[in-house]
Amino acid sequence: MLAADEWQIVALSLKVSAVAVGLTLPLAFALAWVLARSRMPGKVLLDALVHLPLVVPPVVTGWLLLLAFGANGPIGGWLERALGVTVMFRWTGAALAAAVMALPLMVRAIRLSLEAVDPRLEAAARTLGAGPWRAFATITLPLALPGVLAGAVLGFARSLGEFGATITFVSNIPGETQTLPLAIYAALQVPGGESVVTRLAAISVLLSLVALVASEVLARRAGRGAHVL
Amino acid sequence: MSFDIAVTLRRARRTIAARITSEAPVVALFGPSGAGKTTVLDMVAGLVRPDAGRIAVGGEVLFDSAGSVNLAPERRACGYVFQDLRLFPHRSVGQNLRYGEALAPVERRFMGLDEAAGFLGIGHLLDRRPRSLSGGEAQRVAIGRALLAGPRFLLLDEPVSSLDRARREEILGVIARIRDELGLPILYVTHDERELARLGAEVVQIGD
Numbered sequence: 001m002l003a004a005d006e007w008q009i010v011a012l013s014l015k016v017s018a019v020a021v022g023l024t025l026p027l028a029f030a031l032a033w034v035l036a037r038s039r040m041p042g043k044v045l046l047d048a049l050v051h052l053p054l055v056v057p058p059v060v061t062g063w064l065l066l067l068a069f070g071a072n073g074p075i076g077g078w079l080e081r082a083l084g085v086t087v088m089f090r091w092t093g094a095a096l097a098a099a100v101m102a103l104p105l106m107v108r109a110i111r112l113s114l115e116a117v118d119p120r121l122e123a124a125a126r127t128l129g130a131g132p133w134r135a136f137a138t139i140t141l142p143l144a145l146p147g148v149l150a151g152a153v154l155g156f157a158r159s160l161g162e163f164g165a166t167i168t169f170v171s172n173i174p175g176e177t178q179t180l181p182l183a184i185y186a187a188l189q190v191p192g193g194e195s196v197v198t199r200l201a202a203i204s205v206l207l208s209l210v211a212l213v214a215s216e217v218l219a220r221r222a223g224r225g226a227h228v229l
Numbered sequence: 230m231s232f233d234i235a236v237t238l239r240r241a242r243r244t245i246a247a248r249i250t251s252e253a254p255v256v257a258l259f260g261p262s263g264a265g266k267t268t269v270l271d272m273v274a275g276l277v278r279p280d281a282g283r284i285a286v287g288g289e290v291l292f293d294s295a296g297s298v299n300l301a302p303e304r305r306a307c308g309y310v311f312q313d314l315r316l317f318p319h320r321s322v323g324q325n326l327r328y329g330e331a332l333a334p335v336e337r338r339f340m341g342l343d344e345a346a347g348f349l350g351i352g353h354l355l356d357r358r359p360r361s362l363s364g365g366e367a368q369r370v371a372i373g374r375a376l377l378a379g380p381r382f383l384l385l386d387e388p389v390s391s392l393d394r395a396r397r398e399e400i401l402g403v404i405a406r407i408r409d410e411l412g413l414p415i416l417y418v419t420h421d422e423r424e425l426a427r428l429g430a431e432v433v434q435i436g437d
Contacts, residue, residue, distance in 0.1 A: 084365050090311070120315055123315075124315035125328070126275075127274050127307055128303075128329030128332060128374065128378045129306075129332030129333055130303055138328075142319050143326050160310070183422075
């Protein structure tokens with residue numbers, strides 16, 4: 001079906017997306033919590049900032065990542081010196097670009113699921129002897145979990161499709177940063193590359209469809225007290 | 230003194246004030262809807278902070294604006310049966326009942342799950358989900374969950390107002406037994422005078 005180098009592209013895409021979602025999930029949850037529950041001033045601005053990657057041209061996001069995470073950038077230089085981590089032209093950079101682009105979708109899904117949890121249930125848990133953290137862990141989190149997972153799956157699907165920010169930030173390097181969309185783009189530039197494009201495009205559609213269905217099924221359960229697992 | 234409460238809370242358009250000093254086993258907050266009866270219960274439970282005042286139940290000070298005392302809800306050991314019940318939808322009836330029991334210090338527990346289930350007639354419901362319960366069943370489960378948490382007093386917010394007459398009699402009977410057999414002080418919210426008579430409650434007027 002797929003050639004060895006095509007499987008390698010699929011594997012790289014899955015790795016990049018999994019790392020992107022794994023890194024973003026705690027941050028997305030924290031942001032969703034603040035947006036759903038806190039009454040801090042400047043929430044509107046935070047909300048707008050989180051959603052920025054959704055509306056800014058991806059090439060601009062990629063360029064901003066380049067400025068921040070390049071070898072001479074404020075974050076990139078620090079990562080290099082302190083942790084010995086380079087993201088430029090590496091698959092880790094592709095994961096970072098995918099993470100930034102997936103963040104708004106994940107925050108949205110998780111925020112909706114948190115808003116669907118009735119704070120009065122947490123109050124009830126408190127009167128029954130649970131401290132704030134226990135109430136969170138036994139009431140809020142289980143009730144929001146389907147939505148959190150839906151957000152993660154949605155973020156994963158979005159990461160699989162990430163193109164503009166990735167190619168701007170870490171270029172299109174086979175075996176390192178060439179995920180599915182970038183490989184499809186590269187194959188389109190080559191005469192006679194249609195069969196490769198067809199196979200990779202089919203895989204992309206299939207993966208996205210599975211992720212969307214899974215996300216929708218999970219989201220429908222959110223806030224209704226249904227069991228996820 | 231079972232209840233010794235004097236609190237005020239300013240809200241946008243009104244001030245909620247309550248003064249309750251009573252030795253009676255059942256004290257009823259009586260008044261029109263919107264007078265703030267539920268808010269008074271929330272203040273006693275520690276869910277709403279009064280602007281000023283003092284709350285003591287059974288001699289223990291739970292809140293005192295002058296002495297900077299403000300126990301967290303989980304430290305007040307109140308058995309709060311909410312008007313909207315608030316059973317946990319993702320847990321079975323049995324898990325709901327055990328939630329507070331598992332958190333209560335052993336010396337505060339005065340009944341076990343089997344005893345509570347027998348007392349309230351809910352033993353056959355333990356594996357059910359809260360959403361599948363009838364109104365009367367859910368009401369009894371909510372009372373059982375509060376009792377199993379080993380409370381030192383009960384807050385009951387219109388526990389029978391949503392029930393038909395037969396169920397109402399049944400739950401009022403349960404509350405009378407809690408009063409007589411368990412001896413827990415009860416703060417009771419209602420706007421039905423028949424319930425007051427039935428429970429022999431001392432009445433405290435809230436609002437005009």
